[in-house]
Amino acid sequence: MSIEIENLTYTYMKKTPYEKDALKNVNLKIEEGSFVAIAGHTGSGKSTLMQHLNGLISPCSGTVKVDGVDINRGGKEKIKARHSVGMVFQYPETQLFEETVYADIAFGPKNFGLEPDAVDKRVKKAMSFVGLDYEQYRDASPFALSGGQMRRVAIAGIVALEPAYLVLDEPTAGLDPKAKHDLLENIRALYRKGNTTIIMVSHNMDDIIGLAGRIIVLHDGCVAADGMPQDIFKKNDILQAAGLRAPHLTQLLRQINEQAFPVRSDCLNKSDAADAVCAAYYGREKDAR
Amino acid sequence: MLDDMMLGQFFPADSVLHRMDARLKIMLLFIFIIAIFLCDSKTDYILLTLLNIILMTVSKIPFVMYLKAVKPMFWIVLFTFIMHIFSGEGTIIADLWIFSATWEGLTEGIFITLRLILLVLMASILTFTTSPLVLTDALESLLSPFKKIGVPAHELSMMMTIALRFIPTLITETDKIIKAQKSRGADFSSGNIIQRIKYIMPILIPLFVSAFRRADELALAMESRCYRGGQGRTRMKEMKFGRLDFFIAAIAVLIIAGMIVLKIKGI
Numbered sequence A: 001m002s003i004e005i006e007n008l009t010y011t012y013m014k015k016t017p018y019e020k021d022a023l024k025n026v027n028l029k030i031e032e033g034s035f036v037a038i039a040g041h042t043g044s045g046k047s048t049l050m051q052h053l054n055g056l057i058s059p060c061s062g063t064v065k066v067d068g069v070d071i072n073r074g075g076k077e078k079i080k081a082r083h084s085v086g087m088v089f090q091y092p093e094t095q096l097f098e099e100t101v102y103a104d105i106a107f108g109p110k111n112f113g114l115e116p117d118a119v120d121k122r123v124k125k126a127m128s129f130v131g132l133d134y135e136q137y138r139d140a141s142p143f144a145l146s147g148g149q150m151r152r153v154a155i156a157g158i159v160a161l162e163p164a165y166l167v168l169d170e171p172t173a174g175l176d177p178k179a180k181h182d183l184l185e186n187i188r189a190l191y192r193k194g195n196t197t198i199i200m201v202s203h204n205m206d207d208i209i210g211l212a213g214r215i216i217v218l219h220d221g222c223v224a225a226d227g228m229p230q231d232i233f234k235k236n237d238i239l240q241a242a243g244l245r246a247p248h249l250t251q252l253l254r255q256i257n258e259q260a261f262p263v264r265s266d267c268l269n270k271s272d273a274a275d276a277v278c279a280a281y282y283g284r285e286k287d288a289r
Numbered sequence B: 001m002l003d004d005m006m007l008g009q010f011f012p013a014d015s016v017l018h019r020m021d022a023r024l025k026i027m028l029l030f031i032f033i034i035a036i037f038l039c040d041s042k043t044d045y046i047l048l049t050l051l052n053i054i055l056m057t058v059s060k061i062p063f064v065m066y067l068k069a070v071k072p073m074f075w076i077v078l079f080t081f082i083m084h085i086f087s088g089e090g091t092i093i094a095d096l097w098i099f100s101a102t103w104e105g106l107t108e109g110i111f112i113t114l115r116l117i118l119l120v121l122m123a124s125i126l127t128f129t130t131s132p133l134v135l136t137d138a139l140e141s142l143l144s145p146f147k148k149i150g151v152p153a154h155e156l157s158m159m160m161t162i163a164l165r166f167i168p169t170l171i172t173e174t175d176k177i178i179k180a181q182k183s184r185g186a187d188f189s190s191g192n193i194i195q196r197i198k199y200i201m202p203i204l205i206p207l208f209v210s211a212f213r214r215a216d217e218l219a220l221a222m223e224s225r226c227y228r229g230g231q232g233r234t235r236m237k238e239m240k241f242g243r244l245d246f247f248i249a250a251i252a253v254l255i256i257a258g259m260i261v262l263k264i265k266g267i
């Protein structure tokens, strides 16, 4: 079970002077149960690629298969396959429309034909997932919330669909540091639970580090790099060409490496890094003695 | 999905029509429209169609774009055409139940169809070759003589500029909201009318919310840059009537004069 993208090409405003190749011959396979980050500079085609995953955009050429079903061909199976991919858009709070938070989160599950009890359960679960108190917020108007809270309601609206694949397009854009941290923790917790494959778009490597097991770098509509975070962060030239930079942690370790003493620079979290620095530092002292 | 909208679209290129003064273009369009309505013979239509084709070629914009501009009118045009075929009186071509198609009706239908298409094509030539900003500036300039009798020329053109500026934004936004609601299982393409109307709300509400928010922000941004209406406002790009424009105006006057003479002589 996986999402398979083959020779995907997409052009916006085809046959007009504004023609723009947003994706050029992209080949990818996203395994079930993985946490994949898609990184790239603004305009590199990340959002375009995302929208192909549940058939919102049909490819100009190439195929997108979800669990073996081509989502742009065929009947009933196609719709089921599309439903197994949940999509959180960039700035999802702009899609809220219901009178209450509850009704808005319930919109998706209802459309998918769930019974009222099941919908109720889903809404409760989704709200606790994004850290909104059910009793306090269920009757609130989504338009009376703060931006960060609106974002959470919108994300809950997708999480309530319990998709097998959850796609998030820059979920942390425009959030304050705490809200950002909380949201990333929520996403991590959802992934840990184990039955959701997560595909997250971000151009901030600091958001991705420690979360994703694989990073795909998009540059100008092509896959520029694809691999484990440690390996990707090492490829400084590719990152730079794609308009990205390694996370702060990697940069710090690299600086220590260059200016002080040799230390491993492929650590993915703070405690690992601290251990590595200590080990390198004491190792050096021992050598000196 | 909404990519095909050609309304008010501008295509930058380097053609005589692009370089012309927009005020002249608007005036000529006006005259052309009047001419279309005065047309009543085969020669008239052939001449106007020829002129139209020449202008479309001169504009250096692919013909496909013009086709797209006409496409939304297809059903209206077809309807008028059929109406005319069956409503004329004269030599009968064929009988269908109580209706009968006539030669006169057919020619009339072709003329009316041509009229509609020519109108849209001419208007498209103007919008395709003139950036919206320049277009509204030109309108303001053309309307300014009427300021004395109380026509708010500047305000009108500012309103148009803002409206034109936000059409693409709103289209993009609508597209995004439709996609977002589709991903939540909203189904816009099946079901009966009532079900479909039900699914319009999830699009309309977010769209209105964001339109109001944008209006608010825009008003604030304009205020904080000391916008106080048109009085005493100067522009960065003054519109100038150049040599090219005089040249084209002269040609246009000649053509118009020629057509009037032809008309009077009764050809």
Ligand SMILES: Nc1ncnc2c1ncn2[C@@H]1O[C@H](COP(=O)(O)OP(=O)(O)OP(=O)(O)O)[C@@H](O)[C@H]1O
Residues within 6 Å of the ligand: A012, A013, A020, A021, A022, A040, A041, A042, A043, A044, A045, A046, A047, A048, A049, A090, A203
């Ligand atoms: N609706 C559209 N019409 C025309 N061109 C578009 C449209 N949407 C995107 N593009 C173009 O396609 C390219 C890729 O856009 P895309 O939205 O996928 O970028 P992105 O990687 O998501 O960028 P960002 O980080 O800013 O969200 C861009 O150059 C953009 O200008």
Ligand SMILES: [Mg+2]
Residues within 6 Å of the ligand: A046, A047, A048, A090, A169
């Ligand atoms: Mg994007």
